[in-house]
Amino acid sequence: MFILYNEIACGSAVSSVTKGTDMSNLQNYVIHVKQPEGRVFAQSEDRENWHCSFLPTTTASSDKQSRMLYSYQNVISGFSARLTQEEVRAMEEKDGFMSAHPERILHPQTTHTPNFLGLHQQLGFWKESNFGKGVITGVLDGRILPSHPLFSDAGMPPPPAKWKGRCEFNCQTKAEAPIDVDRHGTHTASTAAGGFVKNVDALGNAKDDCPKSDLLAGLDAAVEDGVDVLSLSLGEDSVPFFKDSVAISSFAAIQKGIFVSSAAGNSGPFNGTISNEAPWILTVGASTIDRSIVSTAKLGNGEEFDGESLFQPVDFPSTLLPLVYAGMNGKPESALCAAGSLKDSDVKGKVVLCERGGGIGRIAKGEEVRNAGGAAMILMNEESNGFTTSADAHVLPATHVSQAAGVKIKAYINSTATPTAEILFKGTIIGNPLSPIVASFSSRGPNLESPGILKPDIIGPGVSILAA
Known part of the structure; x- marks a missing residue:
């Protein structure tokens, strides 16, 4: 609802x-x-x-x-x-x-995963639980795209008798249409309760906010409709429970037999950043899975650094191109590939090394490189992001590498008068032995409002997840 x-x-x-x-x-x-x-x-x-x-x-x-x-x-x-x-x-x-x-305003917390978790259609937990038949899941998030194939009711039985809601998509001049435009609500809803769709590719990015009064109204309606599970991928800074309307309303839902699961937050890796930390809520942190959509930065000296990119062009030439550091002019905004920062830099036809951070989206950095005439981008993590990389739908050939890899690439650029690089696209590779690990952005404890309760309760796949 x-x-x-x-x-x-x-x-x-x-x-x-x-x-x-x-x-x-x-x-x-x-x-x-x-x-x-x-x-x-x-x-x-x-x-x-x-x-x-x-x-x-x-x-x-x-x-x-x-x-x-x-x-x-x-x-x-x-x-x-x-x-x-x-x-x-x-x-x-x-x-x-x-x-x-x-x-207060709450913020969103944004194929192979079932196999990674040991979930299979024909055996194990999914089959033993009858695939959640009859369970009603309420997703409190942004808007939704109901026409997506993952929400098709083909082959679905009628709603259970306990369902008290109705299918409602009415609009009026005083309210925005509930059709999803940024895909966060659609993404989380399909992850929680989407159907099976074969042979699909996915691209996407998400951003949205939610006023608390609207969230409470959604929770109120979900309880009235008779849901069994509530999923909240929203959060805010920690506040005392008696001031936290989400904690209070979730407690009321628990008393009515409704299971409440919430995201721990995306403010890591700093301590004390966890949200939705009430003891009665299942607080879920984000972890990696063993799948990578690999794009490799190969330097002119032969060194290779694996990174990730969802955009995997088949026609990008495997040719060494000039490699430059975006911050070569000494300006911090250029190093971050901020909008307009590279217009006077000589990056045309070159591979550009950009630094992550500055409140600038990863894809937006690539847009600046493309707008300045760059041929490709290597995006290096900040120290706080460590080894967590993301497979993004970049607008140009790119790879997102770790902070350690970025430091070595910088050192190579400074070691020669003619640094070069190429990007090799290797597609989906499964079997990363270091997975799962907690994502760098996943919010950490300690639990500021209830120090005796360890949070988050569990971690779950939350990095480069392909969904609607």
Whole structure:
């Protein structure tokens, strides 16, 4: 269930913007309230009206924009609304008020894997568990591309009787269409519960954010729909549990018998960066698998350094080309291959060594090399990234190598007046004996909010995973 936005009409007496309110001072808040003792809400509208009673009383206004965003009924006792700081302070005096927290933004945490895990269609855990038949998985993420073949219902039985949801893809002028454009939601959903599709190739990259009020609404709806498993590939910086609406709502889901799994985060390898660390959540770190999509940097002195690239051109000539370091002009932005940094550099027709980092995407660095006329790119890791490389859909022939390899390539460039290199594309190679290892980007403990609980709980394949 993917929910982007849902307005609740609270009636003009309480829902319109207070006369004289500066719209720029409004902020989204998640409000926790105490369930009134002995009161039973016969209908969802009754609960919504009770939540609306916490909003500031207003005078008539020509602007009827609703302040209430969501009224939650399953995962927390509370609601989300657009308020000023003064209105929140006034709300604190009302009976039943518990706490109010400004909305925070959560960030996404972005074929051979089943074999690597020992999962096979005809034997073992998958077959013994009947391939999860009847299990409903709720994926809380970005948008989704329902037309993807991995979500085909061909050969699927009817939904189980406990399913209370419906297939819904409605749009309106106030909400963005729920069709996926960056593929993070589609990617995670297909990884968690996608079908089998034979003979497919995959390219992709992902980026998106999620306001907490929307996530809580998605969790609320997923519980209402009767899911068995909740998968959250979203996270934020560690906060105390009593301020963490995701931890609170996940606890409510656990109490209803729903298993909750969340990503540990992508802020490693630094200590204390783990998110979703509540003891009742299965916190999953990212690890490598034994598959590499290999592209090798071969230097003019004969040394070879294996790296990775999803883009494997068949027509790239196996010829030594001039090799240059992008930072040869002494500018840090050039070394990072930032946008526009190579326009005055002599890289045309050459293999360019770029450094990773600077908040610039790996593929974007290759775009800068291509725009400047470069023939190919060698992308070297920062020290913190170590030996973790990624198979990306680069826009030009490229290879992503480790930090140790990059240092040696730099040394070679400085050792000769005419450094050269070529890139050899070797395709998919399986059997890396060093796998699995924890990915450099996977967030680490210790668990800041509950030091007695070790986190993450487990690691799972999370590097260069091919999915929808």
